[in-house]
Amino acid sequence: MFLSDAQKCRPPKKPVFMRVFGSFPLLDNIRYYFDFIKPCTNRMITRKNRKKRPCFLYTGCGMLVIVQKTRISNTKFTGVSGGLFNLMITKYSTKKPKNQEVITRVVKYLSLSGQERFRDCANWIEFYANKEADRLKVSRANFCGHRFCPMCAWRQAKKDALKIGVLMKYIEQEHDKAFIFVTLTAPNVKAEDLKTEITRYNKAFMKLAQRKAFKKINLGYIRKLEVTYNEERNDYHPHFHVVFAVNPSYFKSRDYIKQEIWLNEWRDVMGDVSITQVDVRKVRKNENGKEVNELAKYTAKDSDYGKSQEIFDAFYLALKGRQVLTYNGLFADANKLFKADKLNNYIGIDETEYVYMLLYRWGLKEYVETERRELTSEERQKVNRALLDEVEVEDE
Numbered sequence: 001m002f003l004s005d006a007q008k009c010r011p012p013k014k015p016v017f018m019r020v021f022g023s024f025p026l027l028d029n030i031r032y033y034f035d036f037i038k039p040c041t042n043r044m045i046t047r048k049n050r051k052k053r054p055c056f057l058y059t060g061c062g063m064l065v066i067v068q069k070t071r072i073s074n075t076k077f078t079g080v081s082g083g084l085f086n087l088m089i090t091k092y093s094t095k096k097p098k099n100q101e102v103i104t105r106v107v108k109y110l111s112l113s114g115q116e117r118f119r120d121c122a123n124w125i126e127f128y129a130n131k132e133a134d135r136l137k138v139s140r141a142n143f144c145g146h147r148f149c150p151m152c153a154w155r156q157a158k159k160d161a162l163k164i165g166v167l168m169k170y171i172e173q174e175h176d177k178a179f180i181f182v183t184l185t186a187p188n189v190k191a192e193d194l195k196t197e198i199t200r201y202n203k204a205f206m207k208l209a210q211r212k213a214f215k216k217i218n219l220g221y222i223r224k225l226e227v228t229y230n231e232e233r234n235d236y237h238p239h240f241h242v243v244f245a246v247n248p249s250y251f252k253s254r255d256y257i258k259q260e261i262w263l264n265e266w267r268d269v270m271g272d273v274s275i276t277q278v279d280v281r282k283v284r285k286n287e288n289g290k291e292v293n294e295l296a297k298y299t300a301k302d303s304d305y306g307k308s309q310e311i312f313d314a315f316y317l318a319l320k321g322r323q324v325l326t327y328n329g330l331f332a333d334a335n336k337l338f339k340a341d342k343l344n345n346y347i348g349i350d351e352t353e354y355v356y357m358l359l360y361r362w363g364l365k366e367y368v369e370t371e372r373r374e375l376t377s378e379e380r381q382k383v384n385r386a387l388l389d390e391v392e393v394e395d396e
């Protein structure tokens with residue numbers, strides 16, 4: 001959160017209040033967290049704050065407490081002494097209601113059993129947890145796996161982020177290659193043209209990859225299709241994020257492709273002179289977090305496609321059945337190795353020591369812990385010191 005590491009290590013003298021943007025649906029059950037909040041003499045919530053949206057109370061111990069304006073209006077609080085409430089389950093609790101919003105939009109595209117799977121997605125989640133129960137790892141759950149399920153799309157993004165990071169590391173180290181990050185865009189289109197526009201992007205990209213100058217430098221790429229919605233103009237913005245693997249000598253070679261050439265070529269293959277921008281960047285060695293995030297995060301944001309049925313339909317029909325993440329060349333080879341567990345030495349070890357199994361069930365507005373037991377020694381052995389299976393992504 002916006003505090004330095006030093007501040008994180010010790011609880012701050014005063015709780016820090018921050019405004020929360022967006023909706024946080026789990027706020028009604030504030031009583032559940034009362035145990036962890038001690039009364040104090042200072043009036044922490046001012047009259048002015050009360051009128052605002054709910055606040056996060058940052059405890060300085062890696063925990064967040066969410067407080068709701070109506071319940072805390074006359075109560076005084078100080079820091080938090082400890083407890084189960086943690087960022088990880090909060091995240092799940094913000095995704096599940098979004099799934100329930102989207103079900104009303106996706107329902108007409110699903111069979112009865114599909115609707116049921118989507119609706120019941122993550123009704124229960126079983127987690128491995130550490131001693132403090134603030135680090136969780138999914139053991140089992142009834143996820144639906146649908147592309148337009150906000151819960152499942154988020155989980156997929158975390159898995160993709162891990163994989164893409166590993167592929168890049170492998171290609172960088174084993175093959176001694178460097179990367180460039182390119183964003184290809186075109187002017188926005190209306191809903192009715194979105195589907196054909198994406199097809200046009202795909203074709204144009206294939207043409208681009210066949211051009212002599214690119215064939216010379218391209219050793220493989222990962223390409224991600226992303227579509228955003230512009231509310232003001234009520235139109236859609238499909239675009240590609242691409243990481244190309246190149247020889248480290250590329251940047252100083254005569255095959256180097258200048259930004260204006262990228263732009264010209266992209267205009268040419270798209271047959272569209274109105275394109276004004278192509279963003280090209282060198283990916284810094286061992287610092288590819290931002291690029292990995294761009295490639296891994298959702299193709300479409302639920303905050304976009306959840307806005308109305310009309311918008312949902314546009315996204316759904318344009319993206320249905322479409323491959324959104326494409327691997328080529330060195331990346332395609334690396335992807336095969338990854339799937340065959342042959343790149344495991346590039347995956348980090350999960351250092352968390354898991355001791356509990358927690359069962360969370362979806363309540364009315366949040367996940368509630370309903371069962372807790374200690375892990376057996378076999379279970380501990382299996383889950384501890386295992387490879388990471390996901391990395392966090394910045395969403396929204």
Ligand SMILES: [Zn+2]
Pocket residue numbers: 099118121122143144145146149150151152
């Ligand atoms: Zn789901």
